[in-house]
Amino acid sequence: MAKLIRNGTIVTAADTYQADVLIEGGIIQAIGTGLEAAGAAIGAEIIDVSGKYLFPGGIDPHTHLDMPFGGTVTADNFETGTIAAAFGGTTTIIDFCLTDKGKPLADSIQKWHAKSAGKSAIDYGFHLMIGEINDAVLAELPDIVHTEGITSFKVFMAYKNVFQADDGTLYRTMLTASELGAMVMVHAENGDVIDYLVAKALAEGHTEPIYHALTRPSMLEGEATGRAAKLAGLTGARLYVVHVTCEEAVKAIAEAREQGFDVWGETCPQYLLLDQSYLELPDFEGAKYVWSPPLRETRHQDVLWNALRTGGLQTIGSDQCSFNFSGQKELGREDFSKIPNGGPVIEDRFSLLYSEGVAKGRLTLNQFVDLVSTRSAKLFGLFPRKGTIAVGSDADIVIFDPTIQRVISEAAHHMNVDYNPFEGIAVTGAPVSVLSRGEFVIRDLAFVGRAGAGQYVKRAPYKQPVQGELPAASYKAVGISSK
Numbered sequence: 001m002a003k004l005i006r007n008g009t010i011v012t013a014a015d016t017y018q019a020d021v022l023i024e025g026g027i028i029q030a031i032g033t034g035l036e037a038a039g040a041a042i043g044a045e046i047i048d049v050s051g052k053y054l055f056p057g058g059i060d061p062h063t064h065l066d067m068p069f070g071g072t073v074t075a076d077n078f079e080t081g082t083i084a085a086a087f088g089g090t091t092t093i094i095d096f097c098l099t100d101k102g103k104p105l106a107d108s109i110q111k112w113h114a115k116s117a118g119k120s121a122i123d124y125g126f127h128l129m130i131g132e133i134n135d136a137v138l139a140e141l142p143d144i145v146h147t148e149g150i151t152s153f154k155v156f157m158a159y160k161n162v163f164q165a166d167d168g169t170l171y172r173t174m175l176t177a178s179e180l181g182a183m184v185m186v187h188a189e190n191g192d193v194i195d196y197l198v199a200k201a202l203a204e205g206h207t208e209p210i211y212h213a214l215t216r217p218s219m220l221e222g223e224a225t226g227r228a229a230k231l232a233g234l235t236g237a238r239l240y241v242v243h244v245t246c247e248e249a250v251k252a253i254a255e256a257r258e259q260g261f262d263v264w265g266e267t268c269p270q271y272l273l274l275d276q277s278y279l280e281l282p283d284f285e286g287a288k289y290v291w292s293p294p295l296r297e298t299r300h301q302d303v304l305w306n307a308l309r310t311g312g313l314q315t316i317g318s319d320q321c322s323f324n325f326s327g328q329k330e331l332g333r334e335d336f337s338k339i340p341n342g343g344p345v346i347e348d349r350f351s352l353l354y355s356e357g358v359a360k361g362r363l364t365l366n367q368f369v370d371l372v373s374t375r376s377a378k379l380f381g382l383f384p385r386k387g388t389i390a391v392g393s394d395a396d397i398v399i400f401d402p403t404i405q406r407v408i409s410e411a412a413h414h415m416n417v418d419y420n421p422f423e424g425i426a427v428t429g430a431p432v433s434v435l436s437r438g439e440f441v442i443r444d445l446a447f448v449g450r451a452g453a454g455q456y457v458k459r460a461p462y463k464q465p466v467q468g469e470l471p472a473a474s475y476k477a478v479g480i481s482s483k
Contacts, residue, residue: 002022002023002024002025002039002042002043003022003023003044003045003047003395003438004021004035004044004046004047005020005021005054005399006046006048006050007048008050008052008053008054008399009052009054010031010054010389011053011054011055011365012056012369012374012389012390013366013373013388014366016365016366019031019032019033020032020033020035021054021389021397022039022044023044023395023435024044025438026394026437026438026439027393027394027437027438028390028391028392028393028394028395031390031391049399051403052401052432053365053400053402054397054399054400055369055389055397055398055400056373056374056377056386056389056393056396056397056398057089057386057397057398057434057436058088058089058090058091058092058349058350059092059093059372059373059377059380059386060085060092060094060320060346060376061094061315061376061380062094062096062242062243062266062317062318062319063081063085063093063094063095063096063321063346064095064096064319064321065077065082065093065095065116065320066081067098067321068098069321069341070339070341071331071338071340072323072331074322074323074342075322075323075324075328075416076320076322076344076346076415076417078115078116078120078124079119079120079121080415080416081322081346081415081416082119082121082124082454083121083447083451084346084413084414084416085121085122085320085346085347086121086122086434086436086442086449087347087442087447088347088349088350089351089372089400089431090122090346090349090350091122091123091386091396091398091434091435091441092124092382092386092396093120093122093123093125093346094124094125094126094127094152094376094380095116095124095126096126096127096129097109097111097126097127099128099129100131101131102132104136104140105128105137105140106140106144108129109144109148109150112126116456117456118451118452119451119452120451120453120454121447121450121451122449123394123436123437123454123456124455124456125149125150125380125382125456127150127152127153127154128144128150128152128154129154129156129163130153130155130165130169130173131155131163131165131169132165132169133168133172133173138176141176141180142180145180145181146180146461148458149457149459149460151183151380151381151459151462152240152380152459153173153177153183153185154185154186154242155170155185155186155187156186157170157187157189157190157191157224157227157228158187158188158190158194159292160191160194161195163187164191167227167231171231171234174231174235174237174239175235177238178235178238181461181462182461183239183240183380183462184232184237184239184240185239185241185242186225186228186239186240186241186242187242187243188221188224188227188228188242188244188249189220190221190224194215194216194220197214197216198211198215198337200215201214201336202337207334207336208280209280209284209287209289209290209336209339210276210279210286211336212279212290212292212294212337213276213279213296216292218246218247218248218249218293218296218300219248221245221246221249221293222246222247222248222249222252223248225244225248225249225252225253226256228241229256229261232256232261232262233256233259233260236262238264238462239256239261239262240263240265241253241265242266243267243268243271243319244265244267244271244307245293245294245295245300245304246293246296246300246303247299250265250304250307253265253312253313254307257312264315265307265312265314265315266313266314266315266316266317267304267308267317268318268345268349269349269352269353269356270291270295270319270343271295271300271301272304272305272353272356273352273356273422273425274289274295274421274422275296275297275298275301276295276296276297278295279294279295284330284333287329287330287332287333287336288325288343288419288421290329290332290336290340290341290342290343291341291342291343292341305362308357308362308363308367308371309367314370314371314375314379316372317376318345319342319345320342320344321341321342322343322346322415322416322417323340323343323417324417324418324419325419326418328340343421344417344419344421345421346415347413347415348420348422349372350398350431351427351430351431352422352425352427353368353372354368354400354402354427354428354429355428355429356427357371358429359429373388374387374388375387380459381459381461381462385457394437395437395438396435397435398431398433398434398435399432400430400432401429401431401432402428402429403429404428404429404430405427405428406426406427406430407425407427408422408424408425408426410423414447432444432445433445436449436453439453441453
């Protein structure tokens with residue numbers, strides 16, 4: 001049904017202004033004032049949002065749903081995970097498709113389509129893991145980019161003997177990606193040294209969760225980030241460093257960008273708000289806070305916030321990878337290296353960044369929108385279809401009430417997991433209603449969408465237009481002046 005959203009404050013990465021939004025056929029048809037007649041002509045439902053912000057739907061560039069890891073599978077699948085994401089203001093996710101060495105990449109992609117089709121409540125796309133480079137892999141990649149619309153490849157520099165690829169694989173992946181217009185993403189830690197440190201700690205009888213952090217020092221993240229950045233400069237590749245946690249990695253990205261290398265960085269709410277001390281909680285509670293890279297000392301948090309404020313880091317992902325404490329995290333009770341890595345963040349990513357960033361004066365409204373939506377849309381081939389509120393864009397819109405006060409808790413969240421790492425943290429502001437392609441998924445804090453309503457989104461190669469992109473002249477608002 002057509003909709004006319006009235007009296008909201010539209011916030012994009014560039015502008016903040018008062019205007020109404022007319023939606024029909026899942027697309028934003030007009031933005032401006034005096035749209036009542038146009039709305040009436042198409043039978044539009046009138047939705048008054050006085051006192052609220054209209055944000056572009058959040059884009060989470062980093063999720064792991066229905067993913068096997070460490071002898072178990074993440075607690076949230078594409079149904080529960082995307083419903084939780086929608087409650088949190090996210091309307092598009094990009095999930096990581098894992099691959100198996102020696103098997104066709106197409107087999108893994110079809111497996112991920114089977115996991116997601118008919119289940120996702122919001123739109124979604126895939127990144128593709130590259131664990132090896134050979135003639136068979138190279139032969140598949142052009143079709144994956146241009147037909148499947150998967151335009152980002154993930155290479156792990158850690159998890160030795162599981163996911164980790166060698167530098168030769170990373171280098172050749174970068175060369176190929178550069179030719180195809182694809183992004184290369186890295187999990188940047190020195191997996192070889194970490195493997196040695198983990199074995200040494202266990203041999204000395206150290207089994208507690210805190211040793212997960214102590215065997216993955218921040219210098220090893222900084223070293224791997226710098227190494228990947230130099231390879232990107234050498235190959236001319238576009239590099240995206242996922243889940244940056246520390247000063248050393250921030251500096252490595254800044255140095256690469258100063259040299260003109262096409263390098264970008266992402267961080268996550270857990271690294272902005274939680275610290276290494278959580279891994280020392282008694283009775284094995286620290287296992288709830290095992291991520292890779294690990295939580296760091298608090299001194300790194302100011303560095304991360306400053307990098308977000310000044311543009312040194314450009315996106316916020318959730319790294320959603322939920323495992324129940326009971327029965328899953330407990331797999332590592334006698335051996336920290338067997339604790340499944342990851343946590344539930346997808347639902348709170350958007351609100352935490354608004355509350356801790358905008359409401360506390362660390363970020364402007366426009367920076368917030370860029371970090372949670374627009375920059376990811378631009379980097380990953382979704383803009384301007386997604387990531388902004390503009391005529392011709394998908395009507396992915398978050399109606400956000402900045403006055404709501406709530407406390408995060410496992411009892412109230414919608415993720416399929418038995419704890420929340422941000423338990424007890426008070427937040428200001430919340431999405432109250434969320435539209436995906438013009439239809440409500442969340443309305444007045446209740447889920448009104450449908451599992452399976454989300455569509456698979458093919459993404460454009462780097463510096464190429466999204467399929468169906470409108471010419472710049474048609475991106476205009478009617479009867480308003482931005483401020």
